[in-house]
Amino acid sequence: MTTLIVPCYIKSQWDIECLVRLCGSIQKQSRPFDKVYLVDDASPVKHKIHHDFVEHIFLDENGGPARARNIGINKAISSGAEYLLFTDHDCILDPDWNKEMTSFLATTEFGAVGGMTYSWGKTLLDRYHDLNGTLAGKWLLPDRKELWYMPSLNFGMKSFVAEQFPFDERFPTAAGEDVDVCLRLRSKYKIGFCQHAKLWHDYGYKNSIVGFSKFLKLFTKYKSSSATVYEGHTVLMWDSSESIYEGNMKP
Numbered sequence: 165m166t167t168l169i170v171p172c173y174i175k176s177q178w179d180i181e182c183l184v185r186l187c188g189s190i191q192k193q194s195r196p197f198d199k200v201y202l203v204d205d206a207s208p209v210k211h212k213i214h215h216d217f218v219e220h221i222f223l224d225e226n227g228g229p230a231r232a233r234n235i236g237i238n239k240a241i242s243s244g245a246e247y248l249l250f251t252d253h254d255c256i257l258d259p260d261w262n263k264e265m266t267s268f269l270a271t272t273e274f275g276a277v278g279g280m281t282y283s284w285g286k287t288l289l290d291r292y293h294d295l296n297g298t299l300a301g302k303w304l305l306p307d308r309k310e311l312w313y314m315p316s317l318n319f320g321m322k323s324f325v326a327e328q329f330p331f332d333e334r335f336p337t338a339a340g341e342d343v344d345v346c347l348r349l350r351s352k353y354k355i356g357f358c359q360h361a362k363l364w365h366d367y368g369y370k371n372s373i374v375g376f377s378k379f380l381k382l383f384t385k386y387k388s389s390s391a392t393v394y395e396g397h398t399v400l401m402w403d404s405s406e407s408i409y410e411g412n413m414k415p
Contacts, residue, residue, distance in 0.1 A: 165244055166248075167198060167199040169233055169236035170253055171203045171229040171253075173205045176209065179209070182366060183211070184213070186253055187218065189258075189259075193262045194260050194263050199240065200219065201219050201221060201240065202220050202221065203233070204220065204223060205229065206227075223235070229316075229331075229335075229341065234331055237326050240323070241323050241327055249319070249320040251319075252316075254368070255317055255318075256284060256364040258361070258362040260361075261362065264358050268361065275352070275355070276346070277314075277319070277320045277355065277357070278301040278314030278320075279357075280363075281317065281365055283365060289369050299315045299365055310354045310356055310357070311356065312346065314355055316342035329349040
């Protein structure tokens with residue numbers, strides 16, 4: 165039994181359109197999810213997804229994506245889910261994403277898994293993210309047989325791993341909480357990489373010029389989470405050669 169957990173904070177019409185698009189890609193999965201939890205983190209813009217396959221959970225108070233995911237995790241585990249997959253509302257799933265992620269978890273010893281993430285847009289900024297591996301996983305060097313970190317937009321865990329290693333709710337935004345959970349769970353389990361599990365992330369850049377301020381804000385947000393990560397971990401800095409973008413894959 166596989167459950168998809170999607171935290172969301174809807175603040176614009178663009179966010180609603182992204183959510184509708186994600187649900188369309190969920191509906192097209194070659195292997196349907198057993199349950200889909202959409203956890204709304206007290207969004208300022210009210211919305212409702214009219215799909216029978218989605219259970220919409222509305223929170224009364226904003227607590228950040230880590231808390232929203234944990235609420236989904238608790239519901240999934242209590243309902244008997246074996247595998248928990250995570251993505252974000254501004255992503256588009258490949259039709260075989262669930263099949264590939266779930267099969268990987270079911271047939272390997274890895275406790276968690278990450279897939280291959282591409283930029284949805286075609287601007288130079290999107291191209292930079294693909295080459296930089298901004299939202300790609302990071303290899304555990306030098307062997308590249310497992311990951312030491314995978315962003316939560318393209319991530320999955322076995323239920324007993326998620327039960328032992330929930331997301332840290334001290335992280336108030338979508339930055340750093342995925343690094344933290346990966347570093348903690350790697351104290352006991354390994355994170356694998358499934359290159360056939362593909363999805364696309366929409367950064368929302370209209371073009372390279374107009375989108376540049378949004379580009380800078382993204383990295384500023386990631387930087388702001390560093391202090392909380394450093395509290396519990398010694399984190400080594402990485403360069404793009406550690407990312408799992410296709411240019412760094414072993415033949």
